[in-house]
Amino acid sequence: MRLGLRLLQERATVGSFWWPYISNLPEAFSVPIFFSREDIKNLQYAPLLHQVNKRCRFLLEFEKEIKIMLEDVALQDHPFGGQDVNASSLGWAMSAVSSRAFRLHGESLPNGKNADIPMLLPLIDMCNHSFQPNAQIVQEQDINSPNMSIKVVAETPIEQDTPVMLNYGCLSNDLFLLDYGFVIPSNPFDYVELKYDGTLLDAASMAAGVSSPSFSSPNYWQKEILSQLNLQGVQALPKVSLGGPQLVDGRLLAALRVLLSNDKETVQGHDLNALMSLSEEAPLGVPIEVAALRTVIALSVIALEHFPTKIMEDESILKKKLSSSKELAIQFRMQKKLMIIDVMRKLTKRVKMLSEEKSTA
Template sequence: MKLGLRLLQERAKSDSFWWPYIANLPETFTVPIFFPGEDIKNLQYAPILHQVNKRCRFLLEFEKEVQQKLHTVPLVDHPFYGQDVNSSSLGWAMSAASSRAFRLHGEVPMLLPLIDMCNHSFNPNARIVQERSVNSLDMSVKVLAEKKIKQNEAITLNYGCYPNDFFLLDYGFVITQNPYDQVELSYDGALLDAASMAAGVSSPNFSAPAKWQQDILSQLNLHGEGAVLKVSLGGPDVVDGRLLAALRVLLADDPEAVHKHDLNTLMSLDVQVPLGPTVEASALRTVLALCAIALQHFHTKIMDDQAILGGGPPLITQLAVQFRLQKKFTIVDVMQNISRRIKMLS
């Protein structure tokens, strides 16, 4: 937010050196904090709704804090030259910084005029090179071509290998067929019980694991104090390794067989049937059931979303519907992948 405040300060300064750059920044951004209420609902995905609400609450609270501090500041000392600083302008500043700033070598975020006009691609034709530290007076940043770029071809950079939550929240766009998109789930015994019933897998261990199973779940940080219960489906791993290992362990009834394998083996989908085909098939069927449950959390079907997009909705509605549609496609991709693996076991 420090960078955003500096941006607001320079925008308020009539003779700012950076005014030509600031004047060309978008007046509005397509990030969810600016979505109308109906389009926030259209996202239909609890994790991103939580993040949107969190950011909106922050802006409202920060507005009060800023206005309280500026209330008694004389105009001559006013850091924003008397201009009102409210949640709307703070939201603009935060969005401008998040959508255009770069972190090079893990250092503080910085705005790079012209360079920030490059769009994103997972297969970029250029990359950013920073020469010398930000503390150096002769520090420079360059964009170097990675391949031959044709005339009038867009210069692209890789913003990072992230799910669509990140791109929509910080940049205001959604990537179709994003190989890094994921669907978050909460690791919960009741959810696993429901999934196992739907999959026709009988196991009392999901909600009441044995002591040796609890010990392994603790190592996976899925049990005990301080456990991190967020797991995911999709992305390069297809199934969150911790979730997969937990299912394998909970469906096994031979602790000696389980203890023959390290956690990395139990967490890997590429390691075939570490605990035998019966346990593996049950674990994969449970994953399929979790996918089906995750799909049911959306209020609309894939065909409904495609019909809405085909009707040419407003841009913000299009983004919201495209976001939830890609989440559904991610789940379907996982289901197809897991189904193929189950067939290979039979």
């Protein structure tokens, strides 16, 4: 937020060197903190709703803190030229920074790495995003060097009138929408979050026709492995995911494989990395693998059912004339559903392949 405050300070400074740049920044941003209450609800995805509410609460609390700090400051000493700094202006500054700033190499740290410093780069910040960029940002020298320079260097020949594209990062649609105000269709890095829970796994296994009492009541040796996976215990991290490059969260996959097996020696004969890898084909045998994948498919169905609307309904709504924020919200939730269906399709294909291999063995 420090860079955002500096941006507000420069915006309030008469004759600021940066005024030509600041005056051309968008007056409004299409990020969810500026959505109406109805359009925030239209996102239909609890983890994102939590993040939006968290950011809104932060802005409201920060507004209170700033008002207290500046309450008795004389006009000549006021860092914002006497202008009111409220949640709206703070939100504008935060959105300007989150959507346009780049992280550059700062001072060298004792561990040999460099600190990341967010910086606004006029003109360069006009480049749009692509996972197949035709250019990249190159920083020469660190931020304290008088010879530091920032360049945009073409990675491929760029024809005239072709947009210069940069890769903003391998981000989920949650972050693209929160920070940049857009959604990437068929984003290969998008995923949905789930909470690892024995009751949920029981429900999924029943739906998948898989029988295992270990989901809600694991054996002692299974509990030990779950603790190693940080899925049980005091410091457990129960958040797991479906989608993204992994397709299935490695910790979730390992847990299912372990809980579906009664063979302690066979399980303990594999390291956690093998148990967490989907590319590791059936480490505990085909029956266990098929049961684990069917359970994940059932979890995907449950995740899909958490959305109040169906994809066809979303497609129908998008054909109507909508506000930009409502359109974004519906695109976001529809992409989540399409991603879940893609996970189900890929896992179903894998189950079919494993079943065929077993039948021909």
